[in-house]
Amino acid sequence: MKLFVFEHCPFCIRAMMTAGYKKLDVELEYIQNHDVDARIEKVGANMVPILQKDDGSYMAESLDIVAYLDGIDESAPMAAATKTAAIDTWKKRAHPYEGPLVHPRWMKIDLPEFQCQPAKDWYTKNKSTMIGMSFEQALENSAEYIAQMNSLLTKIDWLVLPSEKSQTLSYDDILTYPSLRNLTVIKGIEFPERVRQYIDEVTAITQIPLYDDVAV
DSSP: OEEEEOTTOHHHHHHHHHHHHHTOOOEEEEOOTTOHHHHHHHHSSSOSOEEEOTTSOEEOOHHHHHHHHHHHOTTSOOBOOSOHHHHHHHHHHHHHHHHHHHHHHHTTSOOGGGOSHHHHHHHHHHHHHHHTSOHHHHHHTHHHHHHHHHHHHTTOOOOOOGGGTTTOOBHHHHHHHHHHHHGGGSTTOOOOHHHHHHHHHHHHHHOOOOOGGGOO
16 A cells, blocks of 8 residues: 655544554655645545555545545554544644744745745645745744744643553544644644653654754
8 A cells, every 4th residue: 555645744644543553554745835736636635645555546634544544453452532622622622823834834844745946836825825924034033933932832732641551542633633743843842741751652653754953
């Protein structure tokens, strides 16, 4: 099987962490960010992640891919989500700060989906429009946004550590971890001790790389 992904994409991380957790033989292929045709020709839409199954067919929608990969190995099925409302509420509160914080920083580090200038230009144009400001302005406002995000991180109260549930994952983790993992690219983010332990434990069992060493 093959997963077509972006390294920075939280929806892609959902699929990647499932493959890692299940220790499945899944090859990762990174598509250049601007290459919309590469996505459309596979699933008829501009979206990632995309899973190519062993039979050569493609499927999209991150949670559908997670469910498919989870079903391949039924020895340790992921538990159903039970904290969806709390997770959604937190994400909505974090949204105004998360975008301006992470989007400009992807342009400051080396990621496989941004290996040519057209990919960087396409992303910068689209995400600047999405956050309503230039990347330069967003970076200038970092101190304000980091303070808001640090405050919100103290409000996370639904986490169950993998070590507290026999090193297993649930769909709550699929919904939670990708956003927290991406925040490691931000220098100055202060994770509460339990949140940091959660990130590290999920990272250990999924083998998803963090950004602490290259944080901006």
